[in-house]
Amino acid sequence: MEIERKLEILSSSAKFDVACSPGTSDRKNKNVIDSTNIAGIYHSWSSTGKCFSLLKVLFSNACIYNCAYCINRRSNNIPRATFTVNELVNLTMNFYKKGYIDGLFLSSAVIKNPDFTMEQLINVAKKLRMEENFKGYIHLKIIPGADEKLVEEAGFYANRVSVNVELPTAKSLKLLAPEKNPDSIQKPLILSSKKHLETISHAKKFKHVKIFSPDGQTTQLIVGATSESDKKIMLLANKLYKNYKLKRVYYSAYIAVNKDKRLPPTSESITRENRLYQADFLIRKYNFTVEELFEKTENLDLRIDPKTKWALEHPEFFPIEINKASYDELIRIPGIGIKSAKKILLARKVHALNFDDLKKIGIALKRAQYFITCNGKKYNKNKDLMPLFSFDFTNKVKDFNTFYSHQLLFFNL
Ligand code: SF4
Numbered sequence: 001m002e003i004e005r006k007l008e009i010l011s012s013s014a015k016f017d018v019a020c021s022p023g024t025s026d027r028k029n030k031n032v033i034d035s036t037n038i039a040g041i042y043h044s045w046s047s048t049g050k051c052f053s054l055l056k057v058l059f060s061n062a063c064i065y066n067c068a069y070c071i072n073r074r075s076n077n078i079p080r081a082t083f084t085v086n087e088l089v090n091l092t093m094n095f096y097k098k099g100y101i102d103g104l105f106l107s108s109a110v111i112k113n114p115d116f117t118m119e120q121l122i123n124v125a126k127k128l129r130m131e132e133n134f135k136g137y138i139h140l141k142i143i144p145g146a147d148e149k150l151v152e153e154a155g156f157y158a159n160r161v162s163v164n165v166e167l168p169t170a171k172s173l174k175l176l177a178p179e180k181n182p183d184s185i186q187k188p189l190i191l192s193s194k195k196h197l198e199t200i201s202h203a204k205k206f207k208h209v210k211i212f213s214p215d216g217q218t219t220q221l222i223v224g225a226t227s228e229s230d231k232k233i234m235l236l237a238n239k240l241y242k243n244y245k246l247k248r249v250y251y252s253a254y255i256a257v258n259k260d261k262r263l264p265p266t267s268e269s270i271t272r273e274n275r276l277y278q279a280d281f282l283i284r285k286y287n288f289t290v291e292e293l294f295e296k297t298e299n300l301d302l303r304i305d306p307k308t309k310w311a312l313e314h315p316e317f318f319p320i321e322i323n324k325a326s327y328d329e330l331i332r333i334p335g336i337g338i339k340s341a342k343k344i345l346l347a348r349k350v351h352a353l354n355f356d357d358l359k360k361i362g363i364a365l366k367r368a369q370y371f372i373t374c375n376g377k378k379y380n381k382n383k384d385l386m387p388l389f390s391f392d393f394t395n396k397v398k399d400f401n402t403f404y405s406h407q408l409l410f411f412n413l
Contacts, residue, residue: 001081003091004039009081011040013061013072016255017107017141017164017220041100052137055095056105059083059120063109067166067177069225071257072109082111085123092124093132103137103159104128114145114184122150125157142192145184151191152212160215160247163188168236172226175262192217193244216247223276224254224268229298234279234290241284251276275300282307285338286331308334311371318371319378323352335368355379 042056060082061072071078083091088106095101106124108117121140128134140158142151155161163185167173170182195212203209219240221233237249253273256266279300282288286307293306301309311318311334320329322344330341343361347353354374359365369379 003087006081006083006087007057007091008039009079010058010061010083011056013109014040014056014058014105014107016071016252017056017105041095042105052102053100054103054105054137054139055092055101057083057088057107059088059106059108059117059124060111061109062111064112065110065177065179067180068258068260068262069176069222069254073258076258085120085127088124089127089132092128092136093134096134096136101136103139105139107141108143110143110145114143115147115150118143118146118150118154122154122157125154129157142188144180144188146188148187148191151188152195155192155195155212156210158213160218161192161213162218162220163192164220165189165236165240166220166222167226168221168228168233169226172228176225189217189219189240189244193246197245216245218246218248218250220250220252222254223251223273225263230272230276230279230300231290231294231298233276234283234293237280238283238290249280251280269302271302272300275302275306279306287328305334307332308367319373320371321376322358322372322374323348333368333371335364335366335371340364 040055040057042054044052044054058072060080061078062080062082063070063072063074066073066075092101092104096103104124106121108121110117111120121143125138125140128136128138137160138158139160139162140154142154142161142163144163151161165185167176173180173182173185192213196214196216199209199212203211221237223233233251240246240249251273253268253270254264255268256263279288279293282293283290288307288310293300293310296313300306304312311332317329317332320333322330325333327341327345330336330344331338336344340361340363344353344358344363347357347361352375353361355365355369358368358374365379372379
């Protein structure tokens with residue numbers, strides 16, 4: 001089979017894996033051509049906001065397993081392809097030298113067995129690093145069930161590794177992917193986290209210690225293929241962050257690609273995926289707890305973002321006086337993010353802030369105005385809107401439902 005055809009098949013098979021936002025990279029020599037029209041090249045954003053192009057492919061899509069939700073499962077009649085190590089190395093180097101890509105995101109279906117598959121991925125990364133002197137980014141997928149020694153080796157060639165948890169509970173795994181077992185997923189998560197922390201600690205004491213997966217590890221959870229609630233998914237994500245020091249948990253709305261009576265007939269809404277990302281961000285960066293976001297419900301509200309929802313359900317917390325609020329209070333205000341809160345604290349050192357100052361700082365007053373006062377005053381520039389939102393925070397519970405429904409109307413939800 002022609003290499004172009006293999007690339008077409010194996011990049012198309014890889015598009016369902018979302019756990020690939022890179023951490024950092026030093027690549028400066030980026031060609032300005034738009035490489036998105038080349039099969040397999042995806043743009044992604046790093047944790048520092050830089051845009052990266054990655055060649056995102058599977059080594060093979062000829063899977064021996066038959067996970068119900070997966071396009072590559074063995075019972076599907078789809079075009080199959082497998083790269084050779086040399087083919088994939090040459091392809092990567094070719095794109096890299098032309099400036100099309102900053103790195104490689106490499107995963108694979110399970111061919112022959114987990115060890116054999118993992119060896120192929122390692123061989124690609126090893127050849128790129130040791131023979132081709134490839135300095136780009138490498139994200140390697142760890143194949144559940146692969147031997148510990150192979151997992152360790154993978155982490156020394158890759159910038160980042162990931163093990164896909166995919167299904168949120170052992171029961172769901174048994175239902176939809178009975179050939180995998182929870183242990184084979186958990187073991188590499190534990191090992192990768194241990195090796196990463198261990199090598200970081202050694203590097204502080206000794207020179208030339210190679211860090212295992214320097215950009216840490218990530219995972220992906222499929223949302224909506226099984227019945228777990230958002231709360232259950234967020235509790236799991238929280239546990240993964242804490243126990244295995246994951247850099248990111250990626251949420252992937254279930255896409256109905258197979259007909260199978262164990263699966264929902266239609267795809268999960270992308271809005272649910274977005275709400276989970278928002279909740280994840282609030283927990284990681286805004287000091288919210290899972291319990292706070294799910295006080296009254298098991299699922300996030302699809303109509304409104306979780307921060308605004310929390311604010312609307314906690315009128316006792318508002319309005320917040322901008323000139324007195326702590327950092328933790330400021331970041332709970334809808335429309336005020338981490339950067340804005342820091343700017344407010346800095347500007348406040350010079351003089352008390354009014355609404356014009358907030359606008360200059362770049363605060364989204366459209367959203368924040370209902371939750372704040374400046375020098376004891378509410379915002380009243382927009383006379384048309386104010387009567388609708390003249391919520392009396394001292395009369396909390398009585399007016400809350402009206403206020404809440406008005407807010408939903410305002411945000412066109
Ligand atoms: S192991 Fe399961 S999820 Fe992975 S490629 Fe094979 S069938 Fe798909």
